[in-house]
Amino acid sequence: MRLSEVERLTAHIESGSDEVLNSIVALVSAHFGVPIAMVSIVDHEFQTYKAKLGIEADGAPLADSFCVHCMHGEGILEILNAVDDARFTDNSLVTAAPFIRYYAGAPLVTKGHAALGALCVIDQKERAPMSEQDRVFLHNAGAIVVARLESIHHKFFFDALTGLPNRQCFELDVVKGEACLADRLAILIEPLTASVMDRLVKALGLDCFVEFMLGVKNLLASVLPEGARLYRASTLSFAILLEDTPQLKVDELIERINEALAQPVHFKNVPIFADVGIGVLKIGPNAQASVDNLRLMASATDTARRSEHRWLYYDPAVDAHSQRSALLLHSIESALLAHDQLRLEYQPRINLTNGQCESVEALLRWTHPTLGEIGPAEFIGLAETTAVIRRITSWVVRNVCKQIDAWRTRGLRLTVSLNVSSIDLTDGQLIDELTQSLAHFNLAPQCIELEFTESVLIPDFDAVQQQLKRLRLLGVEIAIDDFGSGYSNWRYLRDIPAKSVKLDRSLLADLRPDTSNWHIVQGIIRLARNLNLTVVAEGVETLANYRLLRDWQCHQGQGYFFSRPLSPDALCEWVANGQTFDGNRPKGADAT
Structure with missing residues (x-):
């Protein structure tokens, strides 16, 4: 029990780390006029000084310990001259530094009667016996030391609000x-x-x-x-x-x-x-x-x-997923600063009437230095739980504008759409960054289209609506992404200053006359056209999809049937090859 109490109350206290214990040692040293004083804690083979004055060592072996004798006694242990005491005559602390002659110690005993060690004062010369008043003083100082150890323990190991162990x-x-x-x-x-x-x-x-x-x-x-x-x-x-x-x-x-x-x-x-x-x-x-x-x-x-x-x-599998998520979240900041981790690829959007590529969607890619390729569905969702999504959006805005300018010098003029999150639309920061980037590269606002999902609108529709109106006044195009996948509040089509809606790719997955998707897609296209909105179909994978959407007068299509996402240089080459249709496939299509 004694050693467990020593461990409980003192194991986490480094020598000299507590100012209160240091002050108690200084106080008793000054009171008794001695050069050495310490709070000595005795474990199973060593005594350790948790606070000390006038001595270099941080402890001593139990074989040399005066405090062992003190803590097992009753009351104050006082040795007037250690040389004359048979217990200590040959003690190395007497025959060598610090050359103890006088020792007085008060045992440190808990309320549960566990002896921890001693508060002691030491002189290098013989002294007369202390007065009864001094004995009371040293005893009380020892009690304060024990109370302080209990207080440190409680503060370190117990919660202040609930009183529970922490x-x-x-x-x-x-x-x-x-x-x-x-x-x-x-x-x-x-x-x-x-x-x-x-x-x-x-x-x-x-x-x-x-x-x-x-x-x-x-x-x-x-x-x-x-x-x-x-x-x-x-x-x-x-x-x-x-x-x-x-x-x-x-x-x-x-x-x-x-x-x-x-x-x-x-x-x-x-x-x-x-x-x-x-x-x-x-x-x-x-x-x-x-x-x-x-x-x-x-x-x-x-x-x-x-x-x-x-x-x-x-579950180790769930834990591994959580650790991966934490690693990715902590790695995003460094990825934004690195030159070789984040990149943009661009997927063409095709005019279904004339077969021309009129715009592209910017898609963020991340090559993590240890985990390899990380899909945006994984890391963007994580980023949206914190304010770091703002940093990502800023990076994308700057690099999209830089890329548009680079394409312009090569004679390629395209509208580029990019995705924004709900956090991006809570205030005017996105507008400021867009304005600065467009001005820096001398670009017209119409070359940028911002896409957002319906979920962005749900938390605070009025606030988001105001920001979107400001963006539209700036001249930036607005698109509602993944339309038809969620609640699809028709108020959004009426009140949001959007120029286009993008049909969710899930609607094209099973497009047959006997399915509800068949009628939903037709209905959305018809309604959007009546509202003078451009309709873009995502996930166009097959010739059948293409022909149906073209026949239903969907304006644009995007998907592997036309092209996978391409690097900026590959996109230039792809556009240069032409995208007119031969009735079955676009030229240069790489989809299978």
Whole structure:
């Protein structure tokens, strides 16, 4: 027990790192007028000085320790002249530096009667016995040292808001103590996502967050089995650690947790309901400190939140996907600065009436230095969860304008469309960047078309509409992308200043007379034409698709039937070869 208390209270304290302990040592040194003072902690084979004054060493072997004798005694240990004391006559600390003659120490004993070491003062000359008042002073100073060690431990290992042990304590408990000899179960509970909690705080204030977390703590504590320990693992999560016995029914325990958290936490009469995700991990005996068990469980919580029962065991495959996503997200900034990772390819859009290439879509490609080619569907979705998507859009805008200018010098004039996200349309930053890039390369705004999906409009239609109107006034073309794939609110066609709509490629996947897609595509084309909108069909893969869309008077087509995305130079060559039709295929088509 003593050594476990030494480990618990002092293992994480570096020598001289705590200003309070340093001040106590300076105080007792000045009070007694001695050159040396220290807080000495005694473990199983060494004494370590957590605070010291007047001595170079950070500790000493137990064989030479005066403090061992002090902490096992009752009250203050005072040695007036160590040379005359048979216990210390031949001690190396007496016969060599620091040449101890006088020693006085107060044992450091916890409330649980565990002896940790001693607070001691040392002189290199013999001294007279201290007064009773001085003995009381040294004893009280020792008690303050113990209180400070407890305070440091509590601050380091306990959460101030909930009073629960924290992440550091959880990690220590996983690898320390008797429990590490048995199989254990760790459970991570995330009662809300960060985005939901952020909205609650903005609406109801920070006190709402405090009340919610305290309420969740109480609900969890009410269903924990005997022997389970509850932790606050992070700002928005709790963890449970318990022994994995044959009697433990994991599914039943988590069902009780879910039932408890189904109850609302009330804040000022406003009920707040949890949206729980739970990750579960089995921890074997002799767990390694190098393993981040909380991260392993956290890799399952988002997926668990979308599952039927809201909990999942740790899955290495899910974890690998999460780690890959994190790596990609952290790598985007460096990719934007590198000269050889990001590039643009351009897929032609063909006028279905005359067979000419009138515009192209800019498609971002990423060659990661270690992971290789990363598809935009993977990394753009990640980027849109953070503000880094703005940096990506800025990079694309600059490089598209630069490419248009380069093509212009070669006699090639094309409109280039590029995709923007909801974050790009929340304020005027995109407009400023477009204006600057167009001016820098002396380009007309009409050479740029911005594509956005219907999902961009849903969060704040009015705000997005205002930004789109500003872009349209600038002269930039606007297109609604993937139309027909989602809610397809017809208000968008009426109120958005769009010039074109792009039919979602899924509508062309099974285009037969007996399918609903057949009538939907015809209807959208007819409606869009009546609204004077240009209709662009994405995903044109076959001759049958091409002929149908041409016959239905769809304006433009884009897809592998015409061409795959091309590098800037390859596009110039492709255009130079001509795209008139021979009745079956465009010239130079590379699709199979």
